[in-house]
Amino acid sequence: MxxxxxxxxxxxxxxKNPAPSPLxxxxxxxxxxxxxxxxxxxxxxxxxxxxxxxLSLIGESGCGKTTLALALxxxxxxxxxxxxxxxxxxxxxxxxxxxxxxxxxxxxxxxRECAMVFQSALNAFNPVLRIWDQMYDTIRAHGGMPxxxxxxxxxxxxxxxxxxxxxxxxxxxxxxxxxMRQRVLLxxxxxxxxxxxxxxxxxxxxxxxxxxxxxxxxKRLKAEIGFSMIFISHDLSIxxxxxxxxxxxxxxxxxxxxxxxxxxxxxxxxxxxGLIRAVPTVTGEFEDLISIPGSPPDLIDLPSxxxxxxxxxxxxxxxxGQEPVLTLYEEDHAxxxxxxxQVRREADVMWKRHDDQPAGEV
Ligand code: SF4
Numbered sequence: 564m565x566x567x568x569x570x571x572x573x574x575x576x577x578x579k580n581p582a583p584s585p586l587x588x589x590x591x592x593x594x595x596x597x598x599x600x601x602x603x604x605x606x607x608x609x610x611x612x613x614x615x616x617x618l619s620l621i622g623e624s625g626c627g628k629t630t631l632a633l634a635l636x637x638x639x640x641x642x643x644x645x646x647x648x649x650x651x652x653x654x655x656x657x658x659x660x661x662x663x664x665x666x667x668x669x670x671x672x673x674x675r676e677c678a679m680v681f682q683s684a685l686n687a688f689n690p691v692l693r694i695w696d697q698m699y700d701t702i703r704a705h706g707g708m709p710x711x712x713x714x715x716x717x718x719x720x721x722x723x724x725x726x727x728x729x730x731x732x733x734x735x736x737x738x739x740x741x742x743m744r745q746r747v748l749l750x751x752x753x754x755x756x757x758x759x760x761x762x763x764x765x766x767x768x769x770x771x772x773x774x775x776x777x778x779x780x781x782k783r784l785k786a787e788i789g790f791s792m793i794f795i796s797h798d799l800s801i802x803x804x805x806x807x808x809x810x811x812x813x814x815x816x817x818x819x820x821x822x823x824x825x826x827x828x829x830x831x832x833x834x835x836x837g838l839i840r841a842v843p844t845v846t847g848e849f850e851d852l853i854s855i856p857g858s859p860p861d862l863i864d865l866p867s868x869x870x871x872x873x874x875x876x877x878x879x880x881x882x883x884g885q886e887p888v889l890t891l892y893e894e895d896h897a898x899x900x901x902x903x904x905q906v907r908r909e910a911d912v913m914w915k916r917h918d919d920q921p922a923g924e925v
Contacts, residue, residue: 583653584611585758585791586635586677591648593627593634593815600863604630604643606815609889612759617785617792619806619823621799621838623859627815628795629682632761635793636673637661652676654758674705678752679761680745687748688736694721695732698751705755720750724780742773746780753788761793766801778804799842803827811835814860814870817889821896830910831892831903833875840913869900877902 593605605627612618620628633639635650650661654676664672673679681687689697698717702708708716714732721728724746736744745765752760762781766774778801785792796802802809802823809826811819811834819832830836837855857874860866868885872878881901892898900906 582614585653586612587651589649592646593630594646595643602862604815612791615789616807617805619794619802619809621802622812626812628812636677637669675755677759678757680748680752680765682764693733720753724750741769745777759791763795818899825896831898831907832900833877833906834871836910
């Protein structure tokens with residue numbers, strides 16, 4: 564394992580809002596032991612989550628987004644292990660070393676401090692329990708409150724996510740639509756007033772109009788309640804709409820991290836640029852799309868040097884022999900690439916061409 568990655572923990576120190584980060588992750592490594600070998604799923608990830616921000620993790624399936632999220636709340640499967648790193652949580656002047664928490668303390672940490680909404684709303688529920696029973700189970704398992712107060716709280720939150728609380732609270736999951744179940748999950752995640760919410764592809768499998776409703780709801784909840792959010796998505800348009808900052812992940816590492824407009828309009832990593840070019844628009848032609856050649860690497864047997872080099876149009880000899888580290892490229896924008904200037908120039912040309920096109924042709 565490499566140990567030469569520079570810390571970008573002090574990123575937030577240079578920001579206008581110096582409020583302490585609720586979560587700092589430093590040099591985190593997660594591996595899965597499989598019969599075939601060791602899967603390096605998360606490799607040296609370092610970032611700060613800022614207070615009240617929405618940070619989106621983007622990248623192809625299997626790039627380590629979900630493993631990273633599960634590692635943050637230590638809900639990894641048995642075959643996985645956090646090999647090294649630090650996860651530091653802060654609230655009200657208290658600092659917690661998450662990796663040092665005992666399992667009992669960890670149970671209190673989940674939901675109370677950091678809640679996660681998992682992929683696929685239907686699978687997240689027990690099909691034979693009513694919504695109220697599942698909400699109350701969650702409250703009891705994570706510290707509890709009097710039953711009357713818990714029900715009142717549950718009704719309030721269901722109303723808050725724009726559901727009919729009295730009808731939904733006593734319904735079974737199968738009696739609710741996908742969008743309703745997703746809103747119930749959001750309400751459940753807020754039951755214990757967490758400071759951080761992690762959402763793993765919360766709009767996948769929902770139709771486009773329901774996605775719109777859920778996105779609007781999440782924006783409103785974040786603005787009104789003020790939690791910090793880590794939002795995992797492979798859908799760039801959703802990430803663009805919801806995120807304050809975006810982290811691009813490739814082969815278990817963050818390869819680019821910056822404000823949402825920088826990442827989408829002025830990317831400096833070839834992989835981010837490739838993801839943007841591969842997004843279809845409603846009115847664009849499919850011929851205009853440029854896919855990223857090849858497929859993601861085998862995480863058991865990673866390429867030498869930069870893990871993206873076999874797919875990268877900018878790769879040079881240096882890229883084959885040396886892995887770039889995530890370093891500040893410009894204020895608040897970090898990139899792991901030896902040829903960022905070249906990528907940036909190409910991104911500028913791409914967007915200029917796009918802007919010069921008559922309306923309706925993009
Ligand atoms: S370091 Fe080289 S191979 Fe890696 S992304 Fe940059 S240009 Fe491509």
